[in-house]
Amino acid sequence: MELADWLIALMPTGKMWEIARILRRIYGNVVVLLTALALNLHEVQYNGLDESGVLSKYSTLQQVKEDIKELAQRTAEFAEALRQRLNP
Numbered sequence: 001m002e003l004a005d006w007l008i009a010l011m012p013t014g015k016m017w018e019i020a021r022i023l024r025r026i027y028g029n030v031v032v033l034l035t036a037l038a039l040n041l042h043e044v045q046y047n048g049l050d051e052s053g054v055l056s057k058y059s060t061l062q063q064v065k066e067d068i069k070e071l072a073q074r075t076a077e078f079a080e081a082l083r084q085r086l087n088p
Contacts, residue, residue: 013042030078037071 050056
């Protein structure tokens with residue numbers, strides 16, 4: 001297992017935002033966007049939906065589904081861009 005895999009598996013969610021801001025210097029703003037989406041989805045997974053929209057960023061399951069799709073799509077695009085950058 002690569003060191004990066006271990007870091008991903010063991011990193012507390014509270015540190016993800018800090019690391020994303022550091023990685024932004026190397027990889028650009030997309031890292032911050034992907035991290036924000038992932039943390040928002042983690043929050044709703046942990047706390048559930050809030051139909052009133054006061055305590056959660058998500059009030060419907062449709063909103064969650066849309067962000068999951070966006071996170072998956074943008075992550076795939078980012079990974080492909082990194083592959084091309086590392087293997088021109």
